[in-house]
Amino acid sequence: MNAVNISGYNHAMSRSTYHHGDLRRALLTEAHELARSGGSDAVTLREVARRLEVSPAAIYRHFPDRDALLGDVAGMARLDLARRMLDEVGLVEETDPRTRSIRRFLAIGRGYLDFAQDEPNLLAVAFLPIAPSRSMSEDPSPWHVLAAGLDELVATGALPVERRAGAETIAWSAVHGFATLRAGRAFDVSGEPGPDPETVLDAIARSLDVRPSMPKVRGKHHRLR
Amino acid sequence: MNAVNISGYNHAMSRSTYHHGDLRRALLTEAHELARSGGSDAVTLREVARRLEVSPAAIYRHFPDRDALLGDVAGMARLDLARRMLDEVGLVEETDPRTRSIRRFLAIGRGYLDFAQDEPNLLAVAFLPIAPSRSMSEDPSPWHVLAAGLDELVATGALPVERRAGAETIAWSAVHGFATLRAGRAFDVSGEPGPDPETVLDAIARSLDVRPSMPKVRGKHHRLR
DNA sequence: TCTTGATGTCAACGGCGTTTACATATCATG
């Protein structure tokens, strides 16, 4: 019948075709932007639909429910994070392999922390315990980027092999904890200026016994970078 | 007028008095339990009201809005966490002061991680960026417990004074990151068993140059405890 | 051409936080 639209909505009126064309991709893009600017709570099916001038129910032709959409947005955020880490690694200049591997490792952490600073909402979304749909590749993942960085450290001798096991856990925990605590303003306990990210990166390297070269005085820790 | 109650609710029917008596405290207790068992999303004004057999609007006589209630629940969760840390510290047995200060420091971290394991929902709530009302004391806070532990390390000589500045940030970041990542099942990347918490505590001590005694071979890190 | 499946709309449901007007109890003050 001739669809009179007394619903107060305005769907499909400014669209020439009845069908959208690439709604699934548009939904993901819009939901990603909402998550970026307002956090996961801002990702509302009705708001996404409103922005794309589509009925809320249309979303259900592409995602079984809100969690599925949010899960794919989380996958996108993890990709954003991994790419930022790799970008930072790419900026490291050439030197001797060992120093370079250390700088690349620190760059990974710096990329993580910069991303957390610039896009706190996306970082939170990235670590929502929701799995993305199988259609999302998840490569490169932040975890694998970190693992590669650690492997490189071992290859150049900068990281003792005995420290390699569980190193992802240590490094990732410290970086992630710092990032989320800072994002949650947890360091604003006594109105001091927030702690320096480089201090955290330095502490991580020290806890892994990463050494720039064979130290003359054993055990004297050097400030890296 | 004679209040016929056609609303489908059942308020005040099983209660003898029109007034509750100590609704504010009851609201906090019930909201805390909901947060414990189902996370912050489970803390619903209507559900809390339902459980206490009170109308939803009654809550607004005691809290301006949902965030205020949740903020106080967050404050309670932070207290729970701090108490758990202190409990663990209390279990440390007597030895020489230096070893004892180290064990007490590690106990603080262990208390944090055990709490995160046992009450993951409360841990998440504890770090919601919502301030509790001024009526909540917030003592002892997890932050202050940690700071006291670090001061004790310095006092016994187990922590070099040069490492004292920013030590809260390093320790807290690592512990908190590990706890939240484990709670979010982020370590389930490749079906391996989750990493050992003691490894993380050990790494923290190493990154702070905490030393059980003056090492004969400088720089050789000893496994603590 | 006709049918079938994919994609979008509409209207409704119940749940939520919140507000407004009103009901009832407690308490201070005469």
Next chain:
DNA sequence: CATGATATGTAAACGCCGTTGACATCAAGA
């Protein structure tokens, strides 16, 4: 004790949300 102010609870509504089921439109193959 009486009375009026104040604190505390209720009922009903509002607009938001996710989700569903019936229906409309379109594209593509038999």
